[in-house]
Amino acid sequence: MSLFWRIFALNAVVLGSATALLLWAPVTVSVPVVLTEAVILVGGLAVMLVANAALLRLGLAPLDRVTKLMTTVDLLRPGQRLPASGGGEIAKLIRTFNAMLERLERERATSSARVLLAQEAERRRIAQELHDEVGQSMTAILLGLKRAADDAPAPVRKQLHEVQEITRESLDEVRRLVRRLRPGVLDDLGLVSALTSLTQDFATHTGLRISRRFDADLPALEPETELVLYRVAQESLTNAARHADAERVAVALRRTDDSVVLAVTDDGCGIKAPREGAGIRGMRERALLIGGSLEITPAPRAGTQVQLTAPVSGKQP
Template sequence: MRVARPQRRPGRVAPPSRSVSSTGALLKLNLLVASSLDVATVLREIARAAATLMEAKLVGVWVADERARMLELRALSDDRLLDELPNRVMPFGHGALGRAALERRRVVIDDAERDERATSVEWFKARGITAAMVVPITFHDSLLGVLALARGAPFRIDQEAEELLDGFIAQSAIALRHAQLYEVAGRRQREAEVLAGLVRGINGSLDLDTVLQHVAEGAQELCQADTARIALRDAESDVFVFRYWTRAWRRDPKDLRIEPGIGLGGLVLSTGRPMRTDDWANDARIRQGQYREVVEAEGTVAILVAPVRLGDRVEGLLYATSHTPRVFSDRDEELLVELADHAAIAIGNAQLYARTVSLSRGLVEAQETERRSIAHELHDQIGQDLTAIKLLLRRAARADGDARRVPEADALSLVDDLIDRVRGLSLDLRPPMLDDLGLVPTLTWFLRRYGTRTAVRVAFAHEGAERRFERATETAIFRIVQEALTNVARHATATEATVRLRADEAALSLEIEDNGCGFDVARAGARPTAGLAGMRDRARWLRGRLVIDSAPGRGTRVRADLPAPAAEPCRAGRA
């Protein structure tokens, strides 16, 4: 007797068994391991294969940053929902995802509404999802990420499903690790190329605008940011303003100022250290202030900022920003700091070049001024005296007896005056006593002579400065005093001035203060005279600092702080 086979209804195909679909998913993943080295492709295919294997409605792959202890969503089985998911960054220990990462074990949620570990419950519920399973993806001892599976019914894992899932996770880890290593190698090569190009640009160009624009573009590329920007210290106002960017602003940044302590850049200014946030709007460390409207208008979510330092002073801020939630990694921070160092070199080179040009111009102007002064003295004073002596001697030569005595006496008197003028001219150029006696005796003589020549009374106080210093240090201090008091006599309409000189074993400080009319330091700094620039440059050459404090109507104070190494023994012995 023949057994009749059940008839299959036309138009319907029997669904494949789990083993068939699972085998297909695993084969596809094996092919992926062997063929693809693109991280984004691997992550996307892992999510899709997992959805098929585990009959999940939605699967997400979150990549781990173990140093930052953060997870970042990088792929979904349904790409259309990637930009809609409420949370794309999750810290270790938070929710089911964070717990799976922290504890490195599987987390299962049967009913999201009743499980405190569930996040974004309403969003998932609206899409018919109420249950989830999160599985860590590990490679040896490293956590690569977590696989989050979600659907409308609880996951029931039998032995067959357990074995399939374990095999799938193992294959996924291998595929992801291989792709990450390849990506890292490619990034390292590109990083080297970009950094080498910046070095060539810095060494080959003094065009600061071009170099810093390249730095910003390099920051955007290497940190895989949506945009990069550079803010620099404004020389006139001493505030930080944005000068370079890789993407047009939605809001004009001309009135945007970076203030210490406010915003992430302000925190970097205050601490001098790089900082990052994956969610600027909700970061409790950040005082938002005026920047909230700007950040919202730009659509900025994550920010990484590195200081651009010249010595101990922050001269700029280098930003990398993202318009979507993401975790800037330690490597991103290392790269941004290195790029900021390149920016600092470029700024230093530009400042050095500008100072060199200014100094060269100032030296030429100072030489011409000194030459005019000497020419004036020779022509109008010494030349006239010599002419008068010549006429007196002719008169004496024509006279007889006692009549010769008057012109000869007058000529001798003029010769004495001429000797004094020549000696004074020589002392103005460089007093020999500075080399022979040292700083304090020379300043005492100079200030007494200055007081007799001008209507300014000068008080001199010194402490610990009686010893000898290096020749360059003594010359710099004397010239700064000389230039500052020359400005007092010419411009300040002052009646009194004070010079204070203090020294210890390591440092020398000088102050020149007057009761004159004062001036606007910021305005003068924008176009410094040869005298002001010369004083600053003398201090800078000796690794010191000169500060001018003044304002219209309240006098002027010039302060110079210099290192004060002792003079060589043979030089000290001349005192």
């Protein structure tokens, strides 16, 4: 039944019921109208309006559900759909809306993948330039300072040693930035070694007490999946250090039947902001890139838990 005939039928039911009551009920209208009759007629009109409103609300309820989903749908949380059964214009509208959501989710996933891949390529390029250009130049400066300090008189030698230390600390910072931009250990030694190096680096520079728990029988993963797991762990540790006011963080990596689950749990102040920032939305986009799911929930005792479930594709050993 189309929307027009649905509304027509609802109004016909109300008006037909009112006509039947007037035909068989002992109600008459005098001229001039008596107060009692006026009260009865106004009361009947009110009943008809209430019944008509209730029936219309019931008949148009699917449209309310579509409107509500339109205002709350988030393409970073795919799979939100409305049931559409039967025929008619409303069911067709719901099926069209569901198809539009599927198309938008595919397009969002495709565009996000292109952006993230371009971002990783740019990070790789910057890291390479920092390593080859800045790193080598600072190493040459260190060697020159050492030769100058060896030949300089004692007062100048002390100052040159101080400059050496500053340059060495700057070189260490450049190397740390290179590792954060493009973790070479991830390419060379794998995910577990990369996460171990990442947590050690964060513990050294932030003072966080970080515990690790990695399953020994982790399956082989695609390079894109390993990179997403690494980036989500990196962003979660950054949030714990900058925003959560945490002291302890637990990083766990475990295997399930058909997926690998990364969990980063801190003991900080928890999630307070109702809106997600760019960092969290970036993690969700990365999760969609590999067909995974990201959940951010309060930790069992206190703080926040970030959990990424990454599917394992292909035949595993």
